[in-house]
Amino acid sequence: xxxxxxxxxxxxxxxxxxxxxxxxxxxxxxxxxxxxxxxxxxxxxxxxxxxxxxxxxxxxxxxxxxxxxxxxxxxxxxxxxxxxxxxxxxxxxxxxxxxxxxxxxxxxxxxxxxxxxxxxxxxxxxxxxxxxxxxxxxxxxxxxxxxxxxxxxxxxxxxxxxxxxxxxxxxxxxxxxxxxxxxxxxxxxxxxxxxxxxxxxxxxxxxxxxxxxxxxxxxxxxxxxxxxxxxxxxxxxxxxxxxxxxxxxxxxxxxxxxxxxxxxxxxxxxxxxxxxxxxxxxxxxxxxxxxxxx
Amino acid sequence: xxxxxxxxxxxxxxxxxxxxxxxxxxxxxxxxxxxxxxxxxxxxxxxxxxxxxxxxxxxxxxxxxxxxxxxxxxxxxxxxxxxxxxxxxxxxxxxxxxxxxxxxxxxxxxxxxxxxxxxxxxxxxxxxxxxxxxxxxxxxxxxxxxxxxxxxxxxxxxxxxxxxxxxxxxxxxxxxxxxxxxxxxxxxxxxxxxxxxxxxxxxxxxxxxxxxxxxxxxxxxxxxxxxxxxxxxxxxxxxxxxxxxxxxxxxxxxxxxxxxxxxxxxxxxxxxxxxxxxxxxxxxxxxxxxxxxx
Numbered sequence: 001x002x003x004x005x006x007x008x009x010x011x012x013x014x015x016x017x018x019x020x021x022x023x024x025x026x027x028x029x030x031x032x033x034x035x036x037x038x039x040x041x042x043x044x045x046x047x048x049x050x051x052x053x054x055x056x057x058x059x060x061x062x063x064x065x066x067x068x069x070x071x072x073x074x075x076x077x078x079x080x081x082x083x084x085x086x087x088x089x090x091x092x093x094x095x096x097x098x099x100x101x102x103x104x105x106x107x108x109x110x111x112x113x114x115x116x117x118x119x120x121x122x123x124x125x126x127x128x129x130x131x132x133x134x135x136x137x138x139x140x141x142x143x144x145x146x147x148x149x150x151x152x153x154x155x156x157x158x159x160x161x162x163x164x165x166x167x168x169x170x171x172x173x174x175x176x177x178x179x180x181x182x183x184x185x186x187x188x189x190x191x192x193x194x195x196x197x198x199x200x201x202x203x204x205x206x207x208x209x210x211x212x213x214x215x216x217x218x219x220x221x222x223x224x225x226x227x228x229x230x231x232x233x234x235x236x237x238x239x240x241x242x243x244x245x246x247x248x249x250x251x252x253x254x255x256x257x258x259x260x261x262x263x264x265x266x267x268x269x270x271x272x273x274x275x276x277x278x279x280x281x282x283x284x285x286x287x288x289x290x291x292x293x294x
Numbered sequence: 295x296x297x298x299x300x301x302x303x304x305x306x307x308x309x310x311x312x313x314x315x316x317x318x319x320x321x322x323x324x325x326x327x328x329x330x331x332x333x334x335x336x337x338x339x340x341x342x343x344x345x346x347x348x349x350x351x352x353x354x355x356x357x358x359x360x361x362x363x364x365x366x367x368x369x370x371x372x373x374x375x376x377x378x379x380x381x382x383x384x385x386x387x388x389x390x391x392x393x394x395x396x397x398x399x400x401x402x403x404x405x406x407x408x409x410x411x412x413x414x415x416x417x418x419x420x421x422x423x424x425x426x427x428x429x430x431x432x433x434x435x436x437x438x439x440x441x442x443x444x445x446x447x448x449x450x451x452x453x454x455x456x457x458x459x460x461x462x463x464x465x466x467x468x469x470x471x472x473x474x475x476x477x478x479x480x481x482x483x484x485x486x487x488x489x490x491x492x493x494x495x496x497x498x499x500x501x502x503x504x505x506x507x508x509x510x511x512x513x514x515x516x517x518x519x520x521x522x523x524x525x526x527x528x529x530x531x532x533x534x535x536x537x538x539x540x541x542x543x544x545x546x547x548x549x550x551x552x553x554x555x556x557x558x559x560x561x562x563x564x565x566x567x568x569x570x571x572x573x574x575x576x577x578x579x580x581x582x583x584x585x586x587x588x
């Protein structure tokens with residue numbers, strides 16, 4: 001029984017007769033193999049990566065498990081089509097808060113076609129990719145049973161200035177996001193989601209150490225997903241904060257150089273998260289002191 | 295008594311009636327203030343940086359000391375012109391080996407003019423900036439009293455692939471560079487120049503830690519100079535390996551974001567230097583084992 005993934009926040013989406021990924025009940029995610037180079041390139045990456053003995057386990061856990069390819073009925077009704085069979089990353093999650101962050105100030109590889117380069121360059125310049133080294137590609141923030149999810153229009157997230165990106169990353173780990181989005185986020189779950197020895201920051205730093213060293217792959221235009229369960233955080237339990245890397249249609253070989261483009265964006269993201277952890281109420285206390293409360 | 299700097303390896307150079315920097319005997323370096331935005335921007339940077347109390351001393355030492363501006367006779371005979379007065383970085387050096395490395399895979403700031411952006415982007419794509427995150431802008435390697443300096447054509451250094459850049463960075467710290475440039479470099483001084491607690495790698499890592507944190511400036515199109523005295527190394531003395539940052543005509547404000555573009559290139563450079571330290575004879579032993587020597 002295939003269905004449309006309930007928690008996809010970016011990328012092509014199935015539904016309304018469109019082609020997009022599907023999930024089954026056994027925890028597998030079926031991603032249509034794009035007909036052009038992108039499809040064959042992503043398959044090439046998964047095939048190489050999943051059999052690469054030089055990937056340490058503490059790094060491979062950041063990637064979806066790859067189960068090969070399979071012909072299944074495409075979501076757009078166009079018949080049997082080849083799909084990548086991957087781990088469904090939302091398995092076991094009830095009401096996940098998810099943000100999709102497209103990494104790198106440059107989303108194109110040097111050897112891409114001129115047309116593709118110009119298209120990407122234009123988008124990188126129009127969005128926050130160029131100034132920030134990454135852009136928010138999509139987000140859903142769980143509020144509570146009544147409010148459900150806050151899931152803003154994807155394009156509205158892509159070109160925010162630094163201060164607003166920081167605000168979104170604060171809202172992402174706040175308890176007061178559902179009722180009034182103009183409220184200063186309280187960052188109630190910053191310490192438990194972003195912080196701690198197994199939190200998001202630790203995971204990003206683990207990934208950074210690998211990127212400072214590995215010269216096997218350059219990950220153009222791929223995304224980091226950050227996920228956690230606000231429900232668990234509200235109950236005082238470990239919210240299961242987790243990062244995953246996805247979307248490998250533009251991965252190329254490293255050729256004796258580290259992926260400085262991805263790494264630069266990763267360091268920038270790490271700085272945002274670190275600052276939120278260090279001064280979660282920075283803006284609030286500024287307001288308070290202006291009001292004479294402090 | 296102003297004269298042409300004897301050890302300049304990149305940038306505009308005085309001589310033959312051209313406009314370029316001059317030095318005096320008291321250790322000052324006079325850089326003509328470029329007439330356009332670049333001149334005023336570089337002056338703005340030096341003025342801001344030299345009075346910025348948030349720059350720790352272990353970082354400010356990587357920058358030339360700034361002594362203000364002065365009207366002096368320009369090197370091209372065009373009369374009195376305003377010059378930046380800076381520390382002459384070659385003071386006290388006898389036969390310095392120097393490499394000038396232009397940092398960042400992108401040498402243009404987002405707000406530059408469209409014409410300038412297109413010019414830089416073209417050059418970044420044609421050189422090793424895009425793939426490597428930096429490009430070699432100029433180099434001089436001291437051989438010995440007889441051979442003098444190896445100082446290849448600057449443009450020949452800018453678009454080398456990773457393996458050749460690595461070879462140049464090996465030659466830079468080798469004793470056998472002067473006689474036969476086709477010889478595998480012996481990396482005789484790698485440990486004393488690149489390695490050690492005060493060596494080049496340590497300095498680069500110190501700089502990296504600052505770039506992971508600082509959000510004051512973004513250093514587009516600036517260079518890292520690496521310098522040392524081979525003569526001292528040959529005598530078994532400390533070769534005085536030193537890095538300096540120069541050329542700030544395209545520095546802009548950080549606006550709440552780290553300089554991920556410079557940082558990415560810096561991490562890439564650090565990886566090259568680390569690899570040379572870890573496996574200085576990598577290529578040689580490969581050759582040896584092919585020849586059955588090992």
